[in-house]
Amino acid sequence: MESYKNPYRPGAGTKPLVIAGREFEIEKARSLLKSVKFGSPQRSLMLYGLRGVGKTVLLNEIERISEDEGYISEHLEMSENDDFRRVIAKAVRKCLLKVDKVENLKDKAVNALSILKAFTLVIPDGPELKIDVEAAVGLGDSGDLDTDLVDLFVALGEAAKEGKKYICFFIDEVQYLSEQAMSGLIASSHRISQKTLPIVFICAGLPQVAALSGDAKSYAERLFDFIPIGPLAKGADELALIGPVAQFSVEYEDGAKNKILEEAKGYPYFIQEFGCYAWNEAANTVINEREVTESNKKAIEALDRSFFKVRMDRATSAEKKFMKAMSSLGKGPYKSADVASKLNKKLQSIGPVRATLISKGFVFSPQHGEVDFTVPLYDEYIRRNFDLSEFK
Ligand SMILES: Nc1ncnc2c1ncn2[C@@H]1O[C@H](COP(=O)(O)OP(=O)(O)OP(=O)(O)O)[C@@H](O)[C@H]1O
Ligand SMILES: [Mg+2]
Known part of the structure; x- marks a missing residue:
């Protein structure tokens, strides 16, 4: 069928025509946003x-809902080499200017701006943020990212509360945060809910974000709601x-669909890719098994x-x-x-490569x-495309 009418959306973050099977997560986020707006503290x-x-x-769908709920x-x-201090400084400045108009800043907003200024001053070659206030002393300026983040987010939360606004940060690819940035985020979320301030964090990342162990894990889980997306x-x-x-009155024969x-295997990206190729392969409005055999191969x-x-x-x-x-x-x-044994190496000696792969x-x-x-399915890709005889 005509490829320009293709209804599938394979791609990073591209909104599918139908968001299937995420009702639980969407409802959970909706209820979190409503609760924080109402003034009851919740885990991010x-x-x-x-x-x-x-x-x-x-994340994008929840962002849309947050905007409907009136959130800023x-x-x-995040990407591999981002400096979180820089990224968050810009974002906080933008939020503050949405809380209050610049000519009309209230006390808490001025306070937050001065902490933001102090926060940016400790960035080597820091970003040029136009901030016409004196930098705060003793708050947000220690150089320790985790404690400075707490000062900054608390000040932002107080400014938002004073301006009767609520703010939601969406942080994608959160596995690229440094350990200090991550612990600062978790500690900030803790302080914010203790003080019932109107800020919510909704983060997404690869499974390594849940790979904390022992005490760190139980501490983080008390403050953040970790939700596996399978x-x-x-x-x-x-x-x-x-x-x-x-939506286009097109259907699949059962065999083709199966x-x-x-x-x-249930992975949304692959469903979009395979569907996309099947649509392009199909001759008419009932997509058959023979066509899918061919289109799967191409996909x-x-x-x-x-x-x-x-x-x-x-x-x-080495990786x-x-x-x-x-x-x-x-x-x-x-x-x-x-x-390690496939690589003919001792367990300890594969540690560094394993760490960079993570x-x-x-x-x-x-x-x-x-x-x-x-x-998903990466092992099959490697077996299809590479000679693995050296590991026999
Ligand atoms: N619930 C869903 N129903 C149907 N299709 C979906 C659904 N969720 C995502 N998709 C499709 O799957 C693909 C991948 O989605 P997305 O980019 O959000 O994945 P991701 O988990 O963020 O991946 P990455 O870790 O690479 O960033 C997109 O093509 C999107 O349209
Ligand atoms: Mg993504």
Whole structure:
């Protein structure tokens, strides 16, 4: 069928025609936003899950709801080399100017601006933020990111409360925050709810954000609500596939539909890709099994050339070898000790490569002593495309 009418939306954060199976998460966020507006403190949200599972789509949908609820919203997307102090300084300034008009700043807003100024002064080559107030002394200026963040967010929250406004920060790719920035965010969220200030954080990231252990974990879980975002459940995956075409009176034969659902294993990004190729392959309004056999093949080839490959291209040769050793073991999660033995190395000596793979977002540790890929079906991609005979 005509590709320009294609109703599927494969892509990073691209809104699908039908957001399938996320009612629970959306309701949870809606109720959090309503509660904070009403004045009752709540835990902020931390959505975590594999690549392409639909975290950004969910974040955008919640942002839309927050705007309907009258929130001032700020959307931040972190990347590998971002300095959180810089990013958050700009965002806080924008929020403050939405709380009060610049010519009409109330006391708490002026106070927050002076703390923001102090906060930016300790950034080496800090951003030029036009702030016509004296920098605060003793608040936000210690140079310790975690405590300075708390001072800054509390001051912003007090300014918002004074101006009868509420603010929601959306922070995507949160796994790229430094440990200090993350602990500052968690501590800020704690202070904000103790003081019933109108700020909410809704964060999304790869599973490494939930990989804290022991005390740090129980502390973080008391302050943030960690919500795993998994593949779509049975039924929801079907809705994600047939919902978009139904709007055009197009349907799938059962065999065709099942072939895609089996291949996509509930992962929204793959459903969009396979659906997209099926639509382009189909001759008329009932998509059949033969067409899907062909379109699935094309979709997998395209994924191998782009989605999967770009990640391999960013890896060093030692990192590639590590990931190949993982795949040679079959399906994950993998014991680090087994990966080490495939590489003919001692467990301790694979630690550094494992650490860079985690910080680059390629793998994560589902529990102590284990690793797995952050991209679904990555093991299959590697087995399809690389010679793994050296790991026999
Ligand atoms: N609930 C859903 N129903 C149908 N399609 C969805 C759903 N959620 C996401 N998608 C589709 O899946 C793809 C990936 O979504 P998204 O970019 O939000 O994933 P992500 O988890 O943020 O991935 P990444 O970790 O790479 O940033 C997009 O093409 C989007 O349209
Ligand atoms: Mg995303």
